[in-house]
Amino acid sequence: TMKGIETLVRESGAYVSRRVFSDADIYKNELENVFGRTWQFVAHDTQLPKSGDFLTTFMGEDPVLVIRQEDGSIRAFLNACSHRGPLLCMAEEGNAKSFSCPYHGWVFGADGTLLNVPREGGDGYHHQLDKGQWGLQSIRVESYKGLYFANFDPAAPSLRDYLGDFAWYLDAIFDPLPAGVEFLGGTMRQRLKCNWKIAAENIVADTYHVLAAHAVAVGVCMGDRGMQIGIEVGEKTDVDALGISATIDGHGWNANFDGQGIFGLFKDPAPWLAYVNRQRQRYIEHLGERRAWFVGSSIDGGVFPNFLFVPGFTFRQIHPKGPNECEIAMWTVVERDLPPDLKREMVRFNARMLGTSGMFETDDCANMERIAMTVNATQGSRRDSHYAMGLGRERERSDLPGLIDQRVSDTCFRGYYRRWAEFMQAESWREIPLAPRKLT
Ligand code: FES
Incomplete structure (x- = not known):
């Protein structure tokens, strides 16, 4: 959290220090305190009409992948491969059954689960990789009147x-x-x-x-x-x-x-x-x-x-x-x-x-x-x-x-x-x- 905010936003917001528009420390804090906690728009219903429809967006600086599920719901994930972190999906939008990482080829389902890992057996991981633990990071999503918003903070209100x-x-x-x-x-x-x-x-x-x-x-x-x-x-x-x-x-x-x-x-x-x-x-x-x-x-x-x-x-x-x-x-x-x-x-x-x-x-x-x-x-x-x-x-x-x-x-x-x-x-x-x- 940021100390001294009251010196930056004064008199009920009537005067705001211009440091809030340039200071690197304030900015870093915002990514955590504002973008880490608020509900942020990720998609409208009509942008993802069919199952498997996806789009990519951002929450703060984090790339996010938003996908229409088979049951019609919308889910959001960090658009980062769970193996070593490269951007998983580079397209702005499309329709896909799965997403394959360009680096080592791990394949994730539209529901974020890790489906396939090259050399999972004796020629690589010796069946010691617990795929259930290495799906995409899921982000909380809720909707209002066709608008889907996502939130990183499990403690946020609805x-x-x-x-x-x-x-x-x-x-x-x-x-x-x-x-x-x-x-x-x-x-x-x-x-x-x-x-x-x-x-x-x-x-x-x-x-x-x-x-x-x-x-x-x-x-x-x-x-x-x-x-x-x-x-x-x-x-x-x-x-x-x-x-x-x-x-x-x-x-x-x-x-x-x-x-x-x-x-x-x-x-x-x-x-x-x-x-x-x-x-x-x-x-x-x-x-x-x-x-x-x-x-x-x-x-x-x-x-x-x-x-x-x-x-x-x-x-x-x-x-x-x-x-x-x-x-x-x-x-x-x-x-x-x-x-x-x-x-x-x-x-x-x-x-x-x-x-x-x-x-x-x-x-x-x-x-x-x-x-x-x-x-x-x-x-x-x-x-x-x-x-x-x-x-x-x-x-x-x-x-x-x-x-x-x-x-x-x-x-x-x-x-x-x-x-x-x-x-x-x-x-x-x-x-x-x-x-x-x-x-x-
Ligand atoms: Fe994605 Fe290795 S970083 S498969």
């Missing part, structure tokens, strides 16, 4: 408890209709030269940057069609019209209730507006009157620490690759009921906007790498980053779970860094609190 009341928000994007959603078009990946939290906070919490960082891109996309994207202020004064920020146990949700803000930047919003308006009654029946209006609204947020979403633009995960580098994996996510031509259009649109070379993504990456330039320098690393917008205005509300303020505020940053500090300080999960759950 995924459902970890998500707590935040699940109420997640339903609006992962369970908007009974048919659910689908991950489409494969995985886009890119490397970025900045600390993983800089890439994560941008989406967990940062609506404010859209106004300046993306001003040109927004202008190009909107032209003069006169739509709004949901973060304009104008005459709006009440919190619901301004949108909300909600933070629960480090998870963040920043959203509007207009039911159409996503589509303001689309090439042709008309068929999308027609689709959500046609479905609106079904959203209301499935999600209730309040949450139904999240569908189609501009939203950004994430599950602590690194699973993030901007519905309509891309869903993503940030993998740490050292204190000053990260890898972003991105997906297009759509409702399964969406007509096929709109599904195809969403894949293209996601690539154009928040794909690896998308108009909005490149704005963000430039700013994130500019942060990395100063937080690693001697004087710059001694400064604090400022997350004090709206400090003290967060409120509990009877109609929405979490601590709430208007959308353009630093509420979700503060929640995120308070949670980060809790994980960094705790000896074990016994010292990590979970917000009391109000909803079932």
Whole structure:
């Protein structure tokens, strides 16, 4: 555990030392205390439809292999040969009955068992190798609404408890209709030269940057069609019209209730507006009157620490690759009921906007790498980053779970860094609190 965290994250998360974005010791501790204990997204149901389907991902810096089993369940393993440790599966995804190590040829089943060892008998191991002891290291997996998360810590609470009341928000994007959603078009990946939290906070919490960082891109996309994207202020004064920020146990949700803000930047919003308006009654029946209006609204947020979403633009995960580098994996996510031509259009649109070379993504990456330039320098690393917008205005509300303020505020940053500090300080999960759950 890390001593002195309270000097790094101060005043309820309003000021955070820039050392947390560059220091190698802090980073090493994070791999243990954050990535060794939190529930991390590993796959969506629709990425692995058939038995034997697999994909490779990461938890912290550990390569992980995720496989659909014969009984339909999903299991995850360290993607490391149990003999001497090389990466076992080098493919990003595929279908396989077994996995053979390229080094000495040990063969593992889809359930992680060691099936076959060359020279197991008198010409090698003399039948003294207990294959039952040398299967792949299995990792705990649990699911919520088609999302599979994994956790290295046997003492961690259940995924459902970890998500707590935040699940109420997640339903609006992962369970908007009974048919659910689908991950489409494969995985886009890119490397970025900045600390993983800089890439994560941008989406967990940062609506404010859209106004300046993306001003040109927004202008190009909107032209003069006169739509709004949901973060304009104008005459709006009440919190619901301004949108909300909600933070629960480090998870963040920043959203509007207009039911159409996503589509303001689309090439042709008309068929999308027609689709959500046609479905609106079904959203209301499935999600209730309040949450139904999240569908189609501009939203950004994430599950602590690194699973993030901007519905309509891309869903993503940030993998740490050292204190000053990260890898972003991105997906297009759509409702399964969406007509096929709109599904195809969403894949293209996601690539154009928040794909690896998308108009909005490149704005963000430039700013994130500019942060990395100063937080690693001697004087710059001694400064604090400022997350004090709206400090003290967060409120509990009877109609929405979490601590709430208007959308353009630093509420979700503060929640995120308070949670980060809790994980960094705790000896074990016994010292990590979970917000009391109000909803079932
Ligand atoms: Fe994999 Fe030897 S390291 S079989």
